Amino acid sequence: MAAAGVVAFVVMVRVAAHAPVADRPGLQIEAIKYGLGLFAAGGAAAALLLGFRRQQHTELDAAERRITDLYTKAVEQLGAESPAVRMGGMYALERIAQSNVDQRQTIVNVICAYLRTPFTPPSPDPSSADAQGQQELQVRLTAQSILTGHLRPSAAGSLFWPGIDLDLTGATLAEWRLSDAEVHKAIFTGATFSSPALFSDTVFTDAVTFASATFDAKVHFIRAIFTAKTTFERVAVHGEAAFSGALFHGAVDFSGASFAADADWHTTTFQDDAHFTEVRFDGNAEFTRANFAEWVTFRGSAFAGGVRFSETYFRSDAALATMLAEVRPLSQDDRRDVWPPGWRLREGTDGRGELLFTGLPSR
Template identity: 40%
Template sequence: MVPPPLRTPRAAAWWIVPAALLVGGAATVMAWWLLSSLPPLPKAAEEATARQGAIQTALALAAGIGAAITLMLAFRRQRHQEHATHVTAYLTERNARLAEQVAEHNRQDATERRVTELYTKAVEQLGHTTAAVRLGGLYALERLAQDNPDHRQTIVNVICAYLRMPYTLPSDSTRHDPIHAVPRATVAGASALAAGHDPHEERQVRLTAQRILAEHLRDDRTLGQSTTLANSRFWEGMRVDLTGALLIDLDFAGCLTVDAWFEGTTFRGRTDFRRTAFKGDARFSGTIFERDVWFAEAIFVEDAWFTRATFEGETGFSEATFEKGVSFGGAAFTGEVNFGDVIFKGEVGFDGAAFTRDINFGDVTFKGDAYFGYATFNENVHFEKVIFEEDAWFGEATFGGDALFDDVRVLRLDNEHRWPVGWIVVRQKDGSGLLQRDDAEPSPPPAVAEDE
């Protein structure tokens, strides 16, 4: 409700004087008119009575006018009272709203001050020389992020920055050797790794930091569960930057991130990205996987980069989906590799990639251009039942073992292709092509129904 505009009240004389003049003037005019219109009367008594009646009539008229003015004044007074009540209610409501806003602002301000104090204290704990205190700092940051969603990305950034700090894995010879202590570094302005940290204790701190990230990036719905709403522990929309970090036995299975940066990262233990959903760019360029790594059933919504990455253990991408382009250019695979049933919806590049052990591309669908130029396959490579929907390029690729391209389908024969030496495409009745050895008997065309 909004009250009418207020105005300064006028002095009472502005209506009292005109009202008095109106009453007096009306009585005078009425008396003069009645007296002047009296006819001549034969007796003086009758004339006096007539004049008295005229004067009484004039006075009655003046009284009526005065009563009307009084009624108008009473109405005006009532309106003023209602207006005053309306204004009072409006001011009361407005003041109450202002008081609530001030209280809410004060509450938010107190909350922000409290969060800032807890955040500052937790970050300072990350730079403590005692591992238990650093662990306490991590758990304090986790609790702070869980209770304050607006601060989650900042806290994820701090944990990622901690994991990016230089660190040397412990060994039996370095358990009590201060020479291998990690150099001093900073996280968010605080000393993160003071000289003299025990590498075994620091390993536990880092494993805890990894578990905190994994737990809150894991969406139960990506694991095939029937949960319609995300778990309250899931932090949606986080960006993870672990560029150059040393990660130990990382388990990001079922996690969901917006952007993920792992360039130059070293994974020293087993690494699990199964059923992980990368909603933004996924960058693994220059990454080193020293042991087995799995990306089975992972989903890459945007572009993915594995350029010059090193895979030293078993590598699994089976049933993964790449919605856009992906590059494995210059990547080195020293263990067995499985890309079975992968769907590449965008351009994929394995230019210059090196495969030391067996590699499986069985049942893969390449919906975009596929480049294997200058790739090296030292042992057997399986491309059985692969479908190439666009260009396929194997120029200058070398094969040290068996190259199996049985039942490979090529959908666009007019596109630019470069097949491995000894393989040719034979046009089929349905217009597609079937990859066959150059010296093999042509395969019979696929059966076609009579009505076709």
């Protein structure tokens, strides 16, 4: 608009310059009036625009200060002596994250940091006098509920927070429920799950690690989907472990893991390498109809319970070439193992069985 006005002003000046001599003074005065009005209007517009931008910056600064103040107060509440105040701080952080998308990962990081602080779960005995432990447990269950509740795509409206990373390294987690969820990167290295942990039907969209984690009770990864590298190295599972129907798109490593009860991988799909090196199976190990699309090794693993590989798919004969394993004493009559085609048990040292590959049967 200003450019068009300037052009019009220049045109008027040129017209006045070429007009008859008698008419030039009047036209020149009109051109000057028009120019002054034009510049006055332009100045007013510029002032209005500048004022608008200043107002925007002022409002933005005020909003950012308000968020910072709310965030600071909420974080301070997490350090309060009163469990009720700490719980209030958790809910305050949740409200900030819900209203400010760009603050969500920061809020999640704070909640995860709280859960990583040392904690000894109270005794499940209702007669226990550990009131402080019970109160702190409630605060932590609230923190966990905030995390897991916003990681479910089925959450109503905008309650789902996509693309969230979790870092719960060394955390002690009770009654963990992360089923039907979606998580980006997840780190549970050295974490302790003091009660049943559920991850069924959860999708991990980036790398996930449970290295050296301890599960004091059962853990379920039924139909879970792992899209990148997954690590279960040296995990210790003291209850039932269920991976049935899970899908591993990336390599998975269970090396050094121990399963004190039954472990189930039936119908599980491994689309990349799978490592079960030196794994101890004290309960039954179920791999019926599992699909190993790439290399798999059970080298040095120990099977104390029954083993089933019924209708299991292996990419090649060599895929199990390192499946040299130790099996509990063969003298026990309750063994009903089903090994992959071409593998058989023979008496080994100390009465234990040794798994040997004798070649695939002729078709």
